[in-house]
Amino acid sequence: MFAERRAVLIFAQDANLKDGGEAARPLQYFLELRARGVDVHLLVHERNRKALEAGCPEHTCRVHFVPETWFDRACARVGDFLPERMYTVTTAAWSWIATQGRARRIIRRLMREAGIGLVHQPTPISPKAPSRMHGFGIPVVIGPLNGGMDFPQAFARRQSRIAAAVVGLARRCAQPLSLIYRGLREARVVLVSNARTREALPNGLQGQVRQLTANAVHTQRWTPRPQPRADGRVRFLFAGRLVGFKAVDQLLEVWSRWKPEVPVELRIVGDGPERAELEALALRLGVQDTVHFAGWAAGEALIEEVRDADVFVFPSLREAGGAVLMEAMSCGVPVIAADWGGPADYVQPQTGLLVDASSPAAFKDGLREAMDQLAHDAGLRARLGAAGRTHALQNLDWSRRVDVLESIYRELLRDELATERTPAPLLSWPDATARKVREDN
Known part of the structure; x- marks a missing residue:
């Protein structure tokens, strides 16, 4: 357990195994950490409730939900008419920014009630996505991020010109948005999967940037078949x-x-x-x-x-x-x-x-x-x-990824605890004398 029961909160828009991919990753972290006895909570959007209650009911006491609003539903309806990539950088991004605003209030409450001492935001994985995870007075970890991807030049036409223009505009907006939503800038640690993603990060990050591959696999579940098929194909x-x-x-x-x-x-x-x-x-x-x-x-x-x-x-x-x-x-x-x-x-x-x-x-x-x-x-x-x-x-098992994450959590929580326990520096002799003179006068 972490010193003085400092708890970790994993915050993501989605966390479920049904959708797979990016949505599965926060849940994998949460379940692996829970299995290790780490004091960890999960905060996700309300739309994940049914999947989580059905898939892992024994853990729902540690799962918290950001309520859905009319704005979320409106963004989703508009997104139904957009190409996927345009939806990701427009209405989905707007909904995500609003969701983070509601999540901030819940995080502050959990800091008081559950002893949250660190926030980890593993998704969205795009290095351009705005993050509002800042200003809590506790360490924030973001990532592993994995993005900055385009089609190979020879296949650029597989994306429409309109979609390419919208994506390009969204990327150009990422830098000024990072000045408003300062999560990436102020995160204590930003994790990236590769050099390509590191290069796509906004300028001016104050914390450390470390490399950790985003994806992994449960090798004990994904095992070879014991006998080959016999159909000859x-x-x-x-x-x-x-x-x-x-x-x-x-x-x-x-x-x-x-x-x-x-x-x-x-x-x-x-x-x-x-x-x-x-x-x-x-x-x-x-x-x-x-x-x-x-x-x-x-x-x-x-x-x-x-x-x-x-x-x-x-x-x-x-x-x-x-x-x-x-x-x-x-x-x-x-x-x-x-x-x-x-x-x-x-x-x-x-x-x-x-x-x-x-x-x-x-x-x-x-x-x-x-x-x-x-x-x-x-x-x-x-x-x-x-x-x-x-x-x-x-190299690819989930346990190895979580080993690294747990090590980062412990390092940051230990540093935070040491900072809190460090007494204020004593005044030097001249400063102390000057202060005494001011007080006497």
């Missing part, structure tokens, strides 16, 4: 949201032109706004017999999907993270991904194949060659898969 798997930047359309086009000499199949696990369009594309390309859209899967169902795959293929072209790649490696499944962004940070030559994204032609050729290589070489699949499992065990 090489199964390729994509898992993720079906949105434009995941580039599943590129994968389908390559799949339709690929003529392997062994039986193959492609399972697409996920859902999203582009699912209907992608299913129609598969029909037009004539690959419906070997491509199966399995719908959304989470929890144990997703683990089983990954375990049953022979190759995990992830063509995303604007991926800051890529936790699903870590999960595949933990299951001993070799991976194929774009040599860009988060996947390029996580995938090593001994664990998977990275595909050149310098041009559309190079990307499609690279995908086809990588799939062909792994489809026809079971030995290579086995070697890459085994190396991926070893890499996950040694």
